[in-house]
Amino acid sequence: xxxxxxxxxxxxxxxxxxxxxxxxxxxxxxxxxxxxxxxxxxxxxxxxxxxxxxxxxxxxxxxxxxxxxxxxxxxxxxxxxxxxxxxxxxxxxxxxxxxxxxxxxxxxxxxxxxxxxxxxxxxxxxxxxxxxxxxxxxxxxxxxxxxxxxxxxxxxxxxxxxxxxxx
Amino acid sequence: xxxxxxxxxxxxxxxxxxxxxxxxxxxxxxxxxxxxxxxxxxxxxxxxxxxxxxxxxxxxxxxxxxxxxxxxxxxxxxxxxxxxxxxxxxxxxxxxxxxxxxxxxxxxxxxxxxxxxxxxxxxxxxxxxxxxxxxxxxxxxxxxxxxxxx
Numbered sequence: 001x002x003x004x005x006x007x008x009x010x011x012x013x014x015x016x017x018x019x020x021x022x023x024x025x026x027x028x029x030x031x032x033x034x035x036x037x038x039x040x041x042x043x044x045x046x047x048x049x050x051x052x053x054x055x056x057x058x059x060x061x062x063x064x065x066x067x068x069x070x071x072x073x074x075x076x077x078x079x080x081x082x083x084x085x086x087x088x089x090x091x092x093x094x095x096x097x098x099x100x101x102x103x104x105x106x107x108x109x110x111x112x113x114x115x116x117x118x119x120x121x122x123x124x125x126x127x128x129x130x131x132x133x134x135x136x137x138x139x140x141x142x143x144x145x146x147x148x149x150x151x152x153x154x155x156x157x158x159x160x161x162x163x164x165x166x167x
Numbered sequence: 168x169x170x171x172x173x174x175x176x177x178x179x180x181x182x183x184x185x186x187x188x189x190x191x192x193x194x195x196x197x198x199x200x201x202x203x204x205x206x207x208x209x210x211x212x213x214x215x216x217x218x219x220x221x222x223x224x225x226x227x228x229x230x231x232x233x234x235x236x237x238x239x240x241x242x243x244x245x246x247x248x249x250x251x252x253x254x255x256x257x258x259x260x261x262x263x264x265x266x267x268x269x270x271x272x273x274x275x276x277x278x279x280x281x282x283x284x285x286x287x288x289x290x291x292x293x294x295x296x297x298x299x300x301x302x303x304x305x306x307x308x309x310x311x312x313x314x315x316x317x
Contacts, residue, residue, distance in 0.1 A: 020284040072196050086192040093190070093235075094283050097262020101282070104265035112235075112263075 005052055005103070005150040006133050012099035013058075013146045017139050020094065021071055028143070029136035037132070037147055041065070042084050043118040044092035050110025052103065054150030058092040058115075064142035071141060081119075089115045095146070171291050173205025174298060176228060182298065183209035185227035187218040187244070188260070189236040193283070197231055197260065200287045204294065215239025215247075222248050222255070229294065232277070234261040234268060242272050249276030256297050260285060 010027070017025045037043075041061035048054055060068075062079075065087040069077045077083055092115045100112055132149035174182050184201050186208060188194045198208055209225035212218040216239045222230065230248070234241040241259060248255050259272045264282040272280060278297045281290055 016284055019286070069192070072192070074199055083192075086190060090190050090192045094262045097264065097283060101262075101264045104267070114235075 002151060005054075005152070006148050008099040008102040009056055009095065009146070009148045009150070010133075010135060012102070013095045013135065013137060013144075016091070016094045016098055017137055017144060020091070021068065021139055021141060023140045026138045027135055028138045029134075031134050033132050033134045033147070039118055040145055042088045044088045044115040045118060046092055046096050046115050047113040048096075048100070048110050048150070049113070049153075051108040051153060052110055052150055053153045054148070056092070056096060056099075056150075057145075057147040058088060058095060059145040059147065060088060060091075061142060064139075064144065067141035068139075085117050088117065091144075169203070169287055171204050171287070174291070174294055175205065176298075182206040182229060182294070183225070183227045185210045185212065185218065185221055185225060185230045187212045187215070187221075187230060187236070187241065188233040189213045190233075193233065193260075197285065197290075200285065200290055201231075203287060204291055213237075215241060215244030218244045219247050222252070228256065229297065230255065230257040231260050232257050234259060234263060234272070242268070242275055242277075245272055245277050246275040258290075258293060258297060260290075 014025055014027065037057060039057075039059050041059055042065060043057050043059040045055055045057050048056070062084045065084040066077065066079050068091065069083050069087040072087075096112055100110070103110075132147050135146045135148075137144045137146065176182055182204070184206050186194050186197050186201070188197065191213075194211055201208060209227040210221040212221045214236045218230070218232065232241045232245060241261070245257050245259070248257065255276065257277045259269070259277045259280045260283060261268070261280070262283040264280065269280045279293050281293055
């Protein structure tokens with residue numbers, strides 16, 4: 001597990017939730033997990049492929065998603081599965097967008113795939129035997145879980161260029 | 168809720184916005200801010216192709232355009248709109264804010280960029296700048312919104 005790859009996601013998640021919810025947030029639990037990921041609520045999985053590869057799962061209970069949706073809308077939003085999905089997807093997009101911005105500006109190039117929503121009772125495919133960092137972030141709307149597994153596939157462009165120049 | 172002085176056109180009518188984002192949720196959030204700024208929604212679109220059609224139909228004063236969308240991405244839509252309407256005022260609104268993306272959008276004709284999650288006060292200042300009410304309000308358009316306004 002490379003912490004320099006994980007840290008931008010942790011920072012982005014914390015900052016995005018605090019900014020979106022206009023309130024302080026707190027990382028209340030941080031652990032390593034190698035088992036198949038079992039979602040706790042509605043989970044959005046975003047895959048990344050390129051110089052670095054892996055995936056990030058954002059997971060929150062439907063009632064937490066509804067509270068987030070109502071907070072962002074500025075009024076109570078009627079509960080529906082579509083609102084829950086939209087909320088989880090939008091939060092995931094914001095977290096990923098902010099973190100890949102940091103990694104891209106450091107010279108890593110990769111493709112980010114659209115979020116896949118998981119609501120079934122099965123474990124999430126592609127999470128078996130993957131060492132991941134699991135964070136629980138406490139927000140005013142409830143707990144949000146972030147599961148991050150990321151590794152290098154290639155060196156950064158400028159490192160590759162420097163090595164080529166030495167050859 | 169924060170109060171903002173209404174942003175109006177030179178003829179004192181409300182500014183008309185086209186909101187382009189594949190997330191209904193994100194569009195609602197932007198529309199809520201537009202209403203706070205005294206504006207009105209001229210149209211909505213969930214992808215770049217629909218955005219071009221909606222622009223031609225509604226001729227908005229400002230377009231708020233996401234980058235990553237299905238069918239046609241925001242940067243290509245900017246290029247096509249600006250090619251037909253050189254006067255178009257388009258502000259990119261995206262969670263992906265790396266320099267390459269921002270520069271590509273500006274080179275295609277976008278006027279500014281704001282990163283999600285959008286702070287109402289940041290968007291307000293950028294809109295003032297783009298509308299030309301206060302040319303010094305939001306600084307140079309190539310900088311990240313969150314950086315120079317904080």
